[in-house]
Amino acid sequence: MLYDVAQADTSPAWCPGCGNFGILKAFDAVVEDNAINTRTLVLVSGIGQAAKLPHYPDKPVNVFNGLHGRALPAATGIKLANHDLTVVVTSGDGDMYGEGGNHFIHAARRNIGVKAFVHNNQVYGLTKGQASPTSEAGFTTKIQTHGVTSERFNPLALAICEDVSFVARSFSGDREHLKAMMSAALQYEGFCLLDILQPCVTFNRLNTAKWYKDRVKPVGDAHDPTDRAAALELAFTWGDEIPVGVIYTSERPSFESQQPALEARTLVGSFDR
Amino acid sequence: MLYDVAQADTSPAWCPGCGNFGILKAFDAVVEDNAINTRTLVLVSGIGQAAKLPHYPDKPVNVFNGLHGRALPAATGIKLANHDLTVVVTSGDGDMYGEGGNHFIHAARRNIGVKAFVHNNQVYGLTKGQASPTSEAGFTTKIQTHGVTSERFNPLALAICEDVSFVARSFSGDREHLKAMMSAALQYEGFCLLDILQPCVTFNRLNTAKWYKDRVKPVGDAHDPTDRAAALELAFTWGDEIPVGVIYTSERPSFESQQPALEARTLVGSFDR
């Protein structure tokens, strides 16, 4: 006797009030406003609550919803197969910085033309609330019963250190800002990291929407995103104020633009020669 | 018919003139000079030419020569099992920053009390000369036939960003400096990164002993290793001058010192209760 649970499998599978909705809406708006050709858009993700986003946009898109932690290498393969595609990774902090940490380092080193939108809720949502690499020190969970002691992973700093094309932070609760950051990321050629602060209403009672709202502060016009030291200073700023905006940009050419085999055409375009 | 090749299996398995010899000698001297108790010393490594070091010290030591890329988690397990042991990881740049990149991030985040001595020859030695994560842009090999295009991985910067206890750089060709750095690392409680520039005479014709010698420059007394911005500036300095010395130090407590289960005794000491 197999019950027909399909009808209860409603979509999206997110909790009411979750910050992921704001990210999805911003994304839909960016696609709409910029008249992005969704036929050449591929959304890539790993596994987690955030990683389900590719299934939910308003308009149909191409989707590669892969393994936990492995969105970036898959996205790299896709971009290399067809660099005419716009490849956007949209996944969680555990996915990208935990299981996927090594790929994060090396995607940044390559400066592969993939846009990584990381839903950073500072927790593992789908597996029910363990700490993530970005959880605050002291954050307690059923595994971290005495609180996290490890240093918060600083993805912005790493990406800046490896000189990727674009590093920004935004907040799921500020639609306009988030749209602006997504749109900006889509303009750059190389690797783009957009770390998005995203409240998890179910498992993160510390970094709530209010907590973020009280702290986010747009970087001023005075900030020069090509100044690495200044960018790093912002990347380290986390406390009463959390800077959001474009933190760093670089002119470093993308990985794919330096591949001899891709000069004339895409790999997929050259298959039949 | 099985030829008895054992007698030709001489030790160490390094090329004459290899920078690894300098590292081994410095290590032996540090053990000797500091009268280190080798019974409580464990050398941990992955796989590579550098990773063979644990088999070669003058004095017998405990050795865990594990999988390629996995020295750090193994070392973490050893340190947690018995935090009275001195746990030194001595392995290659490919091992620690390539295959092992994710563990590097997270060992740094934990600030686990393990000393990582990385033989950074900017190449994969044992597998015959492919680029490593620290190879220079433009470095050509049989795989990177048009030269490396990825950004050199900056291990110092990452370790500084994650606020580990101790970050230093040295050069296999300067015995005294290297000894001083190793000895200093052994004084710290938390995670210690000692990145050691090491000429590979066989596969790296670019970063030769002379190349390094011409560039290494000890950080001056003026440098304050607790100043993160200054430390990062040094971490980014790579060109005509390459700073060597203690780049960064931090007071952050070690991982093991924050574990309730380890307060009274070691895990191994509490087994029989």
Next chain:
Amino acid sequence: MDITIRVAGEAGQGVQTTGTLLAGVCGRLGLHVAATKSYMSRIRGGLNWFDVRLGEAPLCAGRDDADVLVALSEAALDVLGGGVRDGGVALYDGDEAPGAATGVNFTQIARDVAESKVMANTVATGAIFAVCGYDVEKLCDYLREQFADKGEDVAEKNVACARAGAERVGALRGALTGPKATGAPPALMTGAEAIGLAAATAGVKLAAAYPMTPGTGTFTTLASLADDYGIVVEQAEDEIAAVNMLCGATYGGVPAMASTSGGGFALMAEGLSLAGIMELPICIVVAQRPGPATGLPTRTGQQDLQFALRAGHGEFARAVYAPGTVAQCGELTRRALQTAHRFQTPALILTDQFLQDFQTNVDEPDRTYRPIDRCLADDAGKGYKRYAVTDSGVSPRAIPGGDAFVVVDSDSHTDAGKISEDLRGHVAQQDKRMRKAEALADEALAPEYYGPDDAERLLVCWGSTYGPCREAVDANNADRRRKPAAMLHFAQVWPLHVAAARDALGGPDEVYCVEGNQTAQFAALLRECGLLDACALISRYDGMPFTARYILEAM
């Protein structure tokens, strides 16, 4: 005589809380309880259910249909309503219930009585008690006890809710006759908890894992026991780190364990091979779920048997246990750890979502710390050779920090652990290690035969299908028109106890292999081991657990 109460609704609606409360109180009352969980891979919404089956004798499986359905959502009623058996009762958390269900607005009642939405689960439990003809005051006593440390106010509000729930079922009070309490052990435990507790009492000192359903339950249990037993619990950055931490910790001298599921285990394959050549007693709990890849992350299956048997490159000895009951989860965890240490080689515990979440009565578990024997050589000193060649293949094992230097290597090595390319030495070490496989085989657990000696039909099974198969045997044999049947259950799937297996398999005419996979992996293993030629297959790979009925119908 048994009944099943199914509490169903969206994730986040209190399905789990209600089910746990109900199971808990019934266990306390001395009823035999078997609780199973069916849930989706989401945190809110969807459709989850929690079945509490109550009986007068031990229960070891769930049922397909239910006697009472407590629907907290409309979807629950739509999807599961048809599964209420004739004469059963369906309650719906609302005033107007669709169809044949009865509306009892638990949420509203809780608001009215206690100004609290969350106490709806207490209201529901009260209602269930009433429908099954149980004395709601017994539930009230239990609630007072449970909420003792939350203050009298909370406790009394819950009591009031329970009473209100019981009252509001009106005419349905006593509609069913719940089984009588027969003095079942009051403590309940899940498979995941039994593994965790056994590991803690056996002396696991490092639990390193990366969260992965349905393995996480064991990891969480170990975390909850960490303070009591002095365990370091570390969430690794990935499964590769976890397995290598285990290798490091066991080298360092303490038993260490990880829990994971298929995908995470796949990432551990290289580390397993490391433990093989280094001869380290690591222990991994592989809680299966349907694949490939992410598959159905919250459902059950038995698809990773063959993978577990061969995972890791190169050839080395391993032991693979597959507990069938919650009690076996505990026993075999201890055994796995002890075996790993005796033979200095990895041991796997193969379980699955069904058994991890399966909750049933257990004899008051022995929580005393009684560490296994690590089988260490205490006289190792100068000239110590970690891999001395012995007849048994087991070399005296020392740990670092003592008089002996302990040298271990992932490369082929000398008997002293030094890296070596001596081909003859390589063979000597390989032979030494593989001799342990023989010894392991001598120690293999014999499969358990359940049923009459003259059974004509045999259900062969392994792991978590124990319960449903056993019940199928009972049901089959209760029906005189059916040929007598028996069960042969393997709680150890590698190495196999060949002699006992051959013996048991030789008898019956009709042999069925019951497995939660599509390719009949255990049957293939039996063929490979020369134990069975052809057999009939009863397989299930839709993500749901076997039930006795499913098996009976397939026989």
Next chain:
Amino acid sequence: MDITIRVAGEAGQGVQTTGTLLAGVCGRLGLHVAATKSYMSRIRGGLNWFDVRLGEAPLCAGRDDADVLVALSEAALDVLGGGVRDGGVALYDGDEAPGAATGVNFTQIARDVAESKVMANTVATGAIFAVCGYDVEKLCDYLREQFADKGEDVAEKNVACARAGAERVGALRGALTGPKATGAPPALMTGAEAIGLAAATAGVKLAAAYPMTPGTGTFTTLASLADDYGIVVEQAEDEIAAVNMLCGATYGGVPAMASTSGGGFALMAEGLSLAGIMELPICIVVAQRPGPATGLPTRTGQQDLQFALRAGHGEFARAVYAPGTVAQCGELTRRALQTAHRFQTPALILTDQFLQDFQTNVDEPDRTYRPIDRCLADDAGKGYKRYAVTDSGVSPRAIPGGDAFVVVDSDSHTDAGKISEDLRGHVAQQDKRMRKAEALADEALAPEYYGPDDAERLLVCWGSTYGPCREAVDANNADRRRKPAAMLHFAQVWPLHVAAARDALGGPDEVYCVEGNQTAQFAALLRECGLLDACALISRYDGMPFTARYILEAM
């Protein structure tokens, strides 16, 4: 009539250069060549040897003993001297040779003649030519050709070195009679190269791998062909990245390949499962070496068969090829890629150090680009469903960038690729995918039978043991006193061609399974498939390849 010249010495002394030169010129002269490599896991020192076997008929294996030993180090003489057959010649790179060897100071001669130490290898080759009675001028012609682009000076210095070498063997000139040239194809190729070239011509567009001996040879070959064939070659940060890059690239529409060895393959197991559920045609070369773990990184073995068959969690279809010859390396690489694309599922090529490095004559390889059929649906558009349920299990496959939106998922999914927890849909998709396994089985390669129809002894083998087994059959049958023997070689080990296998295995009385592992993994597979009960085993797991003599002695 064949002779073996063994060039041996420390890593870095020119063993490889000398061997390659010798093999190259002999191939060019129309001799049948079989070159094998034995080396240590180090860059300098130790003891490596390079065997060049020359014959008048095709050769498909190496030999244990040698006719000529060219020792560049004392250790080479010590260890390998005993392996020179009676009447053979041993040359030593020095003035005074220990024991029965003859000193010819190649290095000094090169210094004297050409002021270059490195040309010692040319001197040695000249000496070998003279000892074997070959005309050194033919070597000189070859050298001129080889060094044409290095300038006349270099060429002529080499010529002078070759002549000097030939001269200095003195009385040993013509001590042996080398086989005559019989018009063998002049081009030589290794297994690793054959795989790489076949992949490039078949349309592999992304080669992503992490270096690992003995897989690296294929990766390097692909890098050397990258410019000619328009391939992106990327050294991944680890094997997990490599396999996931392949998944991405194949999704994107181009064939993609990785090469690795056991440990790296272990890390790919999860990604393999991903390709299984996503139905992506990835292709992985698994070049075996002895494990467990790091084991003997530069030696050969066949220990990862069972692991390759089951790697990855969950159940999905795969094809596993195991070429036996250099020619098969090329053919089966193409076939693996085509099969993967026809059935949209991963294909593995199981090879090993012996075959990767084995170098022999091949018919002038076809270097024209002739891409496989990617089997894409060209009419996919609106409403496209990536996983449409079909009778064959194969769904029309589109790639992103066209009219159709292509949605793939590692979770259980609908026919449109959307994440879904519909259990019925899950079963429908699982059944659909597994139907491909049946189709794959229908396409399986029949094993190759070699030998007389009335053979009484059968050598069953797979993969790289083809050559030694075939030679063993010939040698056995050449001896009238021995019972006639035949070989049954499986170049595809999964799925098996059951009918053909059953047929061939039914005949002979004595069946031997010849395998480079300890646990008889292929024999186990045959038992599992019901193809073979008991059989004798001829196994080798000391890291060295089988030879005909080894097999004959064990029969």
